[in-house]
Amino acid sequence: MNVLGMQTLFVKEVRRFMRVPGQTVLSPLISTTLYFIVFGYSISGRVHEVEGQPYLHFIVPGLVFLGIANNAFLNSSSSLFITKIQGTVVDLLVAPLGPGELMAGFIGGAMVRGLVVGGLTWAVAALFSGFSLEHALVTAYFLFISSYVFSVLGMLAAIWAEKFEQINFFPTFVMLPLTFLGGVFYSVRELPSPWNTISLFNPMVYMVEGLRYGMLGSSIFSPVVGGAILAVVAAVATGVVYVVLRSGYRMKA
Amino acid sequence: MSEPPSPALELQGLSKRYGNFTALQSVDLSIRPGEIFALLGPNGAGKTTLIGSVCGLVRKTAGTIRVFGRDLDADPVGPRYELGLVPQEINFDPFFTVAESLRIQQGYYGRPRDDARVDEVLTALNLQGKKDSLTRALSGGMKRRLLIAKALVHKPRLVFLDEPTAGVDVELRRDLWTYVRKLASEGTTIVLTTHYLEEAEELADRVGIINEGRLLMVEDKAALLRRFGEKRLVVTFATPLPALPEAGQRFAARLSDDGRTLTYVERDGCAPAGDLLRALYAAGLPIADVETRRSRLEDVLIEVLRGRPSASAA
Numbered sequence: 271m272n273v274l275g276m277q278t279l280f281v282k283e284v285r286r287f288m289r290v291p292g293q294t295v296l297s298p299l300i301s302t303t304l305y306f307i308v309f310g311y312s313i314s315g316r317v318h319e320v321e322g323q324p325y326l327h328f329i330v331p332g333l334v335f336l337g338i339a340n341n342a343f344l345n346s347s348s349s350l351f352i353t354k355i356q357g358t359v360v361d362l363l364v365a366p367l368g369p370g371e372l373m374a375g376f377i378g379g380a381m382v383r384g385l386v387v388g389g390l391t392w393a394v395a396a397l398f399s400g401f402s403l404e405h406a407l408v409t410a411y412f413l414f415i416s417s418y419v420f421s422v423l424g425m426l427a428a429i430w431a432e433k434f435e436q437i438n439f440f441p442t443f444v445m446l447p448l449t450f451l452g453g454v455f456y457s458v459r460e461l462p463s464p465w466n467t468i469s470l471f472n473p474m475v476y477m478v479e480g481l482r483y484g485m486l487g488s489s490i491f492s493p494v495v496g497g498a499i500l501a502v503v504a505a506v507a508t509g510v511v512y513v514v515l516r517s518g519y520r521m522k523a
Numbered sequence: 524m525s526e527p528p529s530p531a532l533e534l535q536g537l538s539k540r541y542g543n544f545t546a547l548q549s550v551d552l553s554i555r556p557g558e559i560f561a562l563l564g565p566n567g568a569g570k571t572t573l574i575g576s577v578c579g580l581v582r583k584t585a586g587t588i589r590v591f592g593r594d595l596d597a598d599p600v601g602p603r604y605e606l607g608l609v610p611q612e613i614n615f616d617p618f619f620t621v622a623e624s625l626r627i628q629q630g631y632y633g634r635p636r637d638d639a640r641v642d643e644v645l646t647a648l649n650l651q652g653k654k655d656s657l658t659r660a661l662s663g664g665m666k667r668r669l670l671i672a673k674a675l676v677h678k679p680r681l682v683f684l685d686e687p688t689a690g691v692d693v694e695l696r697r698d699l700w701t702y703v704r705k706l707a708s709e710g711t712t713i714v715l716t717t718h719y720l721e722e723a724e725e726l727a728d729r730v731g732i733i734n735e736g737r738l739l740m741v742e743d744k745a746a747l748l749r750r751f752g753e754k755r756l757v758v759t760f761a762t763p764l765p766a767l768p769e770a771g772q773r774f775a776a777r778l779s780d781d782g783r784t785l786t787y788v789e790r791d792g793c794a795p796a797g798d799l800l801r802a803l804y805a806a807g808l809p810i811a812d813v814e815t816r817r818s819r820l821e822d823v824l825i826e827v828l829r830g831r832p833s834a835s836a837a
């Protein structure tokens with residue numbers, strides 16, 4: 271295994287997003303504040319509690335999740351996609367970096383970005399609604415697995431995409447609907463049938479609910495079940511990206 | 524007992540199809556360690572595809588590729604520690620400086636940071652002054668130099684230079700030739716493509732000619748030039764001649780339609796051009812100008828591509 275190669279790619283990925291601190295730091299500050307103003311204050315006037323939590327507390331885990339998901343996905347997808355557009359993917363393909371090393375580098379970098387933004391979002395949210403952490407390990411697990419899954423999916427999108435429109439396909443047509451159906455701003459249990467059942471097939475629901483359990487102390491699913499489901503999702507996604515990368519699909523001529 | 528060293532690169536039946544289009548057709552090739560091999564052929568011949576198949580950029584359709592004796596199908600990653608590629612297309616990552624790009628490249632190849640090596644390569648490619656510039660601030664030729672530096676910084680044993688001097692100035696071209704020769708003398712194997720045949724003539728130990736995905740011939744450069752070697756004598760007359768003079772007939776020379784120029788091609792085994800010239804002077808013809816030209820790799824390439832690989836058999 272090419273440990274140094276992997277490490278080099280990882281550090282490069284981290285440095286890349288550190289060079290645009292506006293996107294990394296400023297955007298979560300702005301978007302979280304907006305979410306609180308728009309959703310938090312407008313709705314909390316009418317909706318006081320959801321699942322036994324004050325509404326302003328209830329939405330925090332979901333907002334942290336959104337920060338992680340969007341940024342992890344954005345980082346790995348855009349970074350890998352840009353190498354294809356710039357032609358610098360040649361450097362990666364010629365070098366002794368196998369699928370495992372490439373994944374470690376890109377996913378590692380994207381996870382750091384997702385977690386940094388998630389952390390900042392949490393910090394900003396705490397200013398509005400106070401800080402709450404009930405189960406640190408559970409929270410850590412769901413932060414980790416959420417950022418991991420979206421980093422892997424970002425790679426998959428970048429491998430598949432050949433044009434700029436295509437790289438926006440996932441975030442717009444897959445991620446956005448699923449995140450809004452993921453119970454960030456409401457409890458999926460309160461959805462009318464059949465949507466409450468359909469929601470059970472949306473992995474993001476388990477991410478949000480897992481974080482909710484960890485941060486606020488209760489959720490509509492057992493974190494063990496959600497955690498197990500997500501572990502399977504992560505394993506499958508990892509396997510798919512590994513096999514696709516090894517095949518050279520859309521990366522090699 | 525010492526085994527003969529395995530070839531730096533060995534291709535057997537290498538084929539590549541893009542859909543119905545055949546870009547490489549069953550190419551067999553063996554490159555010796557330490558040699559400079561020039562792969563020549565017109566646009567679209569398959570040179571970049573061949574190089575890409577070895578370097579992990581192209582998925583071959585059939586055949587085997589061995590790098591220093593190791594089959595890439597059995598181990599697609601390990602042999603790549605030994606490879607360096609200067610791609611035909613310029614690419615650069617605008618986020619990083621010249622020196623950073625080289626350090627990243629060292630890391631990809633599993634080499635610990637080595638600033639002395641970075642400086643050495645930068646100096647060799649005359650980029651020392653741009654060390655801390657962002658890559659996007661380099662001129663086109665400098666970007667190509669950086670590509671070359673990136674391909675060499677990890678001391679690969681087998682280097683592919685896909686048109687390394689396209690767009691670089693004369694001075695760098697000369698410097699690069701010197702550097703390539705130095706690398707080869709230190710044991711690095713070099714495979715080079717170029718459309719500047721002067722470059723191949725200058726550098727190559729052996730030459731391969733490829734067209735439409737087929738490797739038409741592989742030969743020692745010196746032998747090739749000798750075999751195809753011909754001298755061309757062109758004599759211009761001050762006043763047009765009505766017909767081919769007797770001396771010209773004896774040597775089977777040709778007179779142009781306007782009667783002003785006479786051309787003689789001297790091949791292996793023909794009478795020397797000098798004899799003809801002496802005969803023309805002796806006949807008192809109104810000679811205005813005399814020009815001789817030795818055939819070069821360029822002429823050889825054109826002949827082979829026209830389908831005359833056996834011009835030598837004569």
Ligand SMILES: Nc1ncnc2c1ncn2[C@@H]1O[C@H](COP(=O)(O)OP(=O)(O)OP(=O)(O)O)[C@@H](O)[C@H]1O
Binds near residue numbers: 564565568569572611
């Ligand atoms: N990705 C691809 N898809 C389809 N056809 C391709 C692809 N890459 C190359 N080809 C075709 O394969 C043939 C060989 O291309 P290649 O780039 O190897 O030529 P080359 O010898 O390097 O030419 P040049 O001197 O112009 O660089 C060309 O006809 C080209 O159009």
Ligand SMILES: [Mg+2]
Binds near residue numbers: 570571572611
């Ligand atoms: Mg080419």
